[in-house]
Amino acid sequence: xxxxxxxxxxxxxxxxxxxxxxxxxxxxxxxxxxxxxxxxxxxxxxxxxxxxxxxxxxxxxxxxxxxxxxxxxxxxxxxxxxxxxxxxxxxxxxxxxxxxxxxxxxxxxxxxxxxxxxxxxxxxxxxxxxxxxxxxxxxxxxxxxxxxxxxxxxxxxxxxxxxxxxxxxxxxxxxxxxxxxxxxxxxxxxxxxxxxxxxxxxxxxxxxxxxxxxxxxxxxxxxxxxxxxxxxxxxxxxxxxxxxxxxxxxxxxxxxxxxxxxx
Amino acid sequence: xxxxxxxxxxxxxxxxxxxxxxxxxxxxxxxxxxxxxxxxxxxxxxxxxxxxxxxxxxxxxxxxxxxxxxxxxxxxxxxxxxxxxxxxxxxxxxxxxxxxxxxxxxxxxxxxxxxxxxxxxxxxxxxxxxxxxxxxxxxxxxxxxxxxxxxxxxxxxxxxxxxxxxxxxxxxxxxxxxxxxxxxxxxxxxxxxxxxxxxxxxxxxxxxxxxxxxxxxxxxxxxxxxxxxxxxxxxxxxxxxxxxxxxxxxxxxxxxxxxxxxx
Numbered sequence: 187x188x189x190x191x192x193x194x195x196x197x198x199x200x201x202x203x204x205x206x207x208x209x210x211x212x213x214x215x216x217x218x219x220x221x222x223x224x225x226x227x228x229x230x231x232x233x234x235x236x237x238x239x240x241x242x243x244x245x246x247x248x249x250x251x252x253x254x255x256x257x258x259x260x261x262x263x264x265x266x267x268x269x270x271x272x273x274x275x276x277x278x279x280x281x282x283x284x285x286x287x288x289x290x291x292x293x294x295x296x297x298x299x300x301x302x303x304x305x306x307x308x309x310x311x312x313x314x315x316x317x318x319x320x321x322x323x324x325x326x327x328x329x330x331x332x333x334x335x336x337x338x339x340x341x342x343x344x345x346x347x348x349x350x351x352x353x354x355x356x357x358x359x360x361x362x363x364x365x366x367x368x369x370x371x372x373x374x375x376x377x378x379x380x381x382x383x384x385x386x387x388x389x390x391x392x393x394x395x396x397x398x399x400x401x402x403x404x405x406x407x408x409x410x411x412x413x414x415x416x417x418x419x420x421x422x423x424x425x426x427x428x429x430x431x432x433x434x435x436x437x438x439x440x441x442x443x444x445x446x447x448x449x
Numbered sequence: 450x451x452x453x454x455x456x457x458x459x460x461x462x463x464x465x466x467x468x469x470x471x472x473x474x475x476x477x478x479x480x481x482x483x484x485x486x487x488x489x490x491x492x493x494x495x496x497x498x499x500x501x502x503x504x505x506x507x508x509x510x511x512x513x514x515x516x517x518x519x520x521x522x523x524x525x526x527x528x529x530x531x532x533x534x535x536x537x538x539x540x541x542x543x544x545x546x547x548x549x550x551x552x553x554x555x556x557x558x559x560x561x562x563x564x565x566x567x568x569x570x571x572x573x574x575x576x577x578x579x580x581x582x583x584x585x586x587x588x589x590x591x592x593x594x595x596x597x598x599x600x601x602x603x604x605x606x607x608x609x610x611x612x613x614x615x616x617x618x619x620x621x622x623x624x625x626x627x628x629x630x631x632x633x634x635x636x637x638x639x640x641x642x643x644x645x646x647x648x649x650x651x652x653x654x655x656x657x658x659x660x661x662x663x664x665x666x667x668x669x670x671x672x673x674x675x676x677x678x679x680x681x682x683x684x685x686x687x688x689x690x691x692x693x694x695x696x697x698x699x700x701x702x703x704x705x706x707x708x709x710x711x712x
Contacts, residue, residue: 311576320602320611338623339583348583348623355622356615360601 188410188432189448194230194385196262196376196404197221198394199237199245201417202438203254206342210248214416216439218253223442225255227449230383233261234376234392236335236369236399238305238350239284242266262379264334264369265290268303270378271368277330279303280322282315282353301330304357304365306337306350316353323361331357335369337399341418370396371403380407391432393441395419402429412441451673451695452711457493457648459525459639459667460484461657462500462508464680465701466517469605473511477679479702481516486705488518490712493646496524497639497655499598499632499662501568501613502547505529525642527597527632528553531566533641534631540593542566543585545578545616564593567620567628569600569613579616586624594620598632600662604681633659634666643670654695656704658682665692675704 197203203221204211224231233256237245242261249256265287272279278295281288283305291303302319323329337349354365369375380387387408394400395417404411413419413431416438424434435441460466466484467474487494496519500508505524512519528550535542541558544551546568554566565582586592600612617628632638643650650671657663658680667674676682676694679701687697698704 309576311579313572313574316574317608317610320615321609324602324609338625339587345580346584346587347580348619352583352619352623356611356619359618360611360615362601 187448188391188412189445191389192229192391192445192449193389194232194380194383194391195224195445196232196234196379196383196390196392196409197438198370198392198396198400198417199233199235199249201395201419202393202414203233203249204252205417211252213252213254214437216437220439220442221254221256223446227446229445229449230385231260232379232383234370234379234394235261235263236337238264238287238334238369239308240286241289244286262375262382264375265305267375267378268332268334268368269294271332271366272301272303277301277332279332280319281305282307282310282319283334284308284310300326301332302357303332303334304350304354305334307353308347311348311353316356320357320360323357323363329361329363331361331363331365333365333367335399336365336367370399371406373403373407376404376407376409380409391441391445393435393438397423397426397429397431401431405429405432414438414441450711451654451675452708454652455492455654455708455712456652457495457643457646457654458487458708459495459497459642459646459653459655459672460701461633461655461659461663461680462496462498462512464658464682465656465677466496466512467515468680474515476515476517477700479700483702483705484517484519486709490709492708492712493648494519494523495642495646497633497642497657498524498526499600501527501550501597501632502571503549504552507549525638525645527638528568530638530641531595531597531631532557534595534629535564535566540564540595542595543582544568545570545573545582546597547571547573563589564595565620566595566597567613567617568597570616571610574611574616579619583620583623586620586626592624592626594624594626594628596628596630598662599628599630633657633662634669636666636670639667639670639672643672654704654708656698656701660686660689660692660694664694668692668695677701677704 280299333354336351392404392411401411543562596617599614655667664674
């Protein structure tokens with residue numbers, strides 16, 4: 187079955203560990219205990235998230251406050267991955283990101299920008315800020331746009347919100363350029379997470395609620411991938427034209443039960 | 450030559466009649482006189498504009514203030530064209546447009562919206578307004594998005610600004626829908642302008658500064674089209690991969706000279 191020969195698990199966070207909402211969210215039933223059982227089993231664990239509204243430190247602080255035994259060193263997130271790319275290529279970003287994400291770029295030279303880094307800027311997605319990011323891009327001989335994810339939208343307690351992908355498309359069209367996406371479902375992002383775990387793709391399972399970004403992305407890297415029926419899961423996902431998970435599970439707890447039984 | 454057998458001229462406005470800027474803009478040299486000569490010649494005249502930051506009344510008031518002898522009845526603009534479509538199909542719009550355009554929709558029922566009409570909303574392109582338009586769309590069984598143009602960007606005295614097309618792409622991506630574009634280069638828009646003039650396509654010439662939206666769009670309708678070397682014209686337009694004007698002219702005055710000589 188799909189649970190054979192596993193050495194490491196990659197977990198999406200929002201929709202798998204907890205549901206976001208007022209007061210920072212609530213754990214999904216059984217997930218706190220499931221994370222504890224994964225660690226006790228000796229399996230490698232990696233949180234693989236597209237979160238870009240907080241530093242890893244604050245993100246982990248929130249999760250620990252919800253009862254999860256996790257640490258900053260266990261998190262793969264788009265901003266640090268972007269910093270790696272910026273350093274590697276000598277890029278100096280103009281940032282259009284959430285205020286709370288800015289500290290992740292503290293070490294990066296941001297003078298005289300030669301690229302734009304776009305995250306889920308939320309309230310920072312103003313007309314003025316979008317025009318400014320656009321002008322930086324269109325002023326380059328060959329515009330470089332790095333986008334921390336390409337989600338279409340997400341749900342908060344006060345309603346649906348446009349996600350970073352929508353603003354990415356606006357800038358792509360205006361500048362006639364294609365963004366480089368950092369974060370799920372990019373192959374490089376999953377490969378970094380695997381390298382950080384020290385587990386090859388064929389011995390890893392990704393568990394997520396997003397049929398395209400979690401399941402599809404991980405499978406493209408040679409991993410097995412499960413979709414949980416929590417978070418943004420919708421029954422119509424089971425008829426997705428392109429992506430078919432290796433298995434569906436009701437929630438993280440059920441996945442961990444099955445995986446641990448086969449160890 | 451290209452100037453034979455003409456009965457009507459369609460003129461783009463910004464970049465052909467005047468350049469926008471502080472104090473509302475300045476006429477392009479020779480254009481005031483050129484419009485007067487067109488009218489004196491007996492040729493039919495139509496202003497064919499994608500302007501969506503003012504009602505036709507205020508738009509014409511500005512042009513008259515610059516010295517142009519034009520009237521509201523001579524203007525083909527996206528908002529009235531959209532109103533026609535809304536009435537025809539029983540659509541009730543949620544408007545995301547410039548404040549100064551709202552009066553064009555005075556006669557339209559806007560209760561319980563079943564579509565979104567998107568214009569160049571400028572300062573109204575806020576995070577809150579974009580999320581609201583998105584929620585209206587995503588709440589429909591089959592989202593209907595009507596966009597007043599699909600321009601990428603334009604220049605104002607304080608710098609380049611993202612145009613309506615960028616925001617259209619953001620909503621298209623988020624809702625997985627294709628917008629219906631009203632205004633140039635839509636075929637229906639040019640056909641309306643021709644019908645209003647009472648001139649068939651083969652006897653009409655479009656004169657504009659935009660290689661794609663003016664020249665390409667008009668040629669798709671069977672008209673001849675000239676590109677002026679004023680406004681947003683760039684020398685690189687003359688190597689455009691898809692669109693080749695019937696002729697280039699330095700400005701509107703030169704085009705009118707040549708056309709009137711052949712009458």
